[in-house]
Amino acid sequence: MKIAVLSGKGGTGKTTVSTNLAAAMGIAYVDFDVEEPNGHIFLKPRNLEETDVNIMTPVIDHEKCTLCNICVETCQFNALANTGKKILVFEDLCHGCGACSLACPEEAISEYPRKIGVLYEGTYDESGFYSGKMALNEPMAGPIITEIKRRIPKGTDHIVDCSPGTSCNVVKGVDGADYAIMVTEPSVFGLHDLKLAVELVEEMTIPMGIVINRSNEYDHLIEDYARESNLRILGKIPFSKQAARIYSEGRLLSEDPQIAGIFDSIKATVLEEVSHAVSHS
Amino acid sequence: MKIVLTAKGKEASSPIDERFGRAEYFILYDDVLQTYSVIDNPGQYENSGAGVKASQIVIESGAEAVITGSLGPKAFMVLKDAGIKGYQNFFGTLEDNVAAYKENKLKELLTPGEEVKSRGRL
Numbered sequence: 533m534k535i536a537v538l539s540g541k542g543g544t545g546k547t548t549v550s551t552n553l554a555a556a557m558g559i560a561y562v563d564f565d566v567e568e569p570n571g572h573i574f575l576k577p578r579n580l581e582e583t584d585v586n587i588m589t590p591v592i593d594h595e596k597c598t599l600c601n602i603c604v605e606t607c608q609f610n611a612l613a614n615t616g617k618k619i620l621v622f623e624d625l626c627h628g629c630g631a632c633s634l635a636c637p638e639e640a641i642s643e644y645p646r647k648i649g650v651l652y653e654g655t656y657d658e659s660g661f662y663s664g665k666m667a668l669n670e671p672m673a674g675p676i677i678t679e680i681k682r683r684i685p686k687g688t689d690h691i692v693d694c695s696p697g698t699s700c701n702v703v704k705g706v707d708g709a710d711y712a713i714m715v716t717e718p719s720v721f722g723l724h725d726l727k728l729a730v731e732l733v734e735e736m737t738i739p740m741g742i743v744i745n746r747s748n749e750y751d752h753l754i755e756d757y758a759r760e761s762n763l764r765i766l767g768k769i770p771f772s773k774q775a776a777r778i779y780s781e782g783r784l785l786s787e788d789p790q791i792a793g794i795f796d797s798i799k800a801t802v803l804e805e806v807s808h809a810v811s812h813s
Numbered sequence: 814m815k816i817v818l819t820a821k822g823k824e825a826s827s828p829i830d831e832r833f834g835r836a837e838y839f840i841l842y843d844d845v846l847q848t849y850s851v852i853d854n855p856g857q858y859e860n861s862g863a864g865v866k867a868s869q870i871v872i873e874s875g876a877e878a879v880i881t882g883s884l885g886p887k888a889f890m891v892l893k894d895a896g897i898k899g900y901q902n903f904f905g906t907l908e909d910n911v912a913a914y915k916e917n918k919l920k921e922l923l924t925p926g927e928e929v930k931s932r933g934r935l
Contacts, residue, residue, distance in 0.1 A: 604869065610862025613869055613887075615894035622887055625862045671861075 533689040533806055536709035540725030542696035544717045545745030550693035551575050552785050556795045560660035560690035564705040566649060566676045569663045571693055573782045577661035580654035585676045586645035587628025592619045596640035603632040603641060649676040653683055660688060677704045698732045706733060711806045712740035718750040723757060739809040743798060746771040767798035814844040816914060817871045818907050819881040825849045829902040829910060831882025834863030841874050842911050864888035871897060880910050883926030
């Protein structure tokens, strides 16, 4: 079972829902928000092992290079330039696809592994914990997410904490999920970005439901939309001082008996939805 | 002598585009023929590396210099290695800038401008 948690808008509570729900369900937690991972703050994983994530980056052998320009034309990311004197490589534009070295007729391009980030594997409570982090000044999250994905043993039940937005990185997170939880806040902005995220998940034909975080008197903004779109509201997390205090102390909301009940109920609803989704797929 | 100007239009009377990599057009001025010819800039829509791609187009045009607002670090490096000089434009039309270039009135771009990182998440 794989559950993806996404939101469209940033700062709506993906990590709050992901960490609390993973803990309530006793399943693995996976942080795909490698630009700003923060699940570890709440789950306090142990025995973390750090592994470098590298991408293969070209090196030009200027002796062999004939300046034929094929590599420059092959690169889809403008990482190579032909100045007429030599081929220049701009490593921060390279996506590590390897097309240049395959295309070079002179075999003048070799590749070396360049570190773009790290991934972490460990445990929290009795479950698995996976996350990653981009290296300073490196812009590519995709390969790190792919590498984390590869580390999760087949058949491991897990919750994926996606990055915000509707980018390729979010698609990578949602891909292969049995169910998607859309976290939103009751604001016009929250609703706007929720709609974008819903559109994405619909396109990927994955069943989904909505969690309203910071629930308040404007919930109707989301509830009206959910009704029109035939989407189930899985639960609501109150906009309370107590919840904010626990969060700001880096603790799980389930430490508060009142709020713990909310996650138990969200868990029950999600399990019901997931078993329904799995039996229909 | 040929020079490339970054432009917002296709005519000699068009204004200069101060962006290099994301210029709307490149205009190749040929001193012998006294012509302005248009080179499209497909690189303006790239997610990243627009400056590198633009530099490649300038190199392939056979120009000896480029007149634009500023050159980012990557474009600066590529053009420098190719022996192509960059000059900062005067405000005005392409013709005005060509005239200023011929009278040696344009300032050479001796240092790269600020790097514009790609937008959004890769």
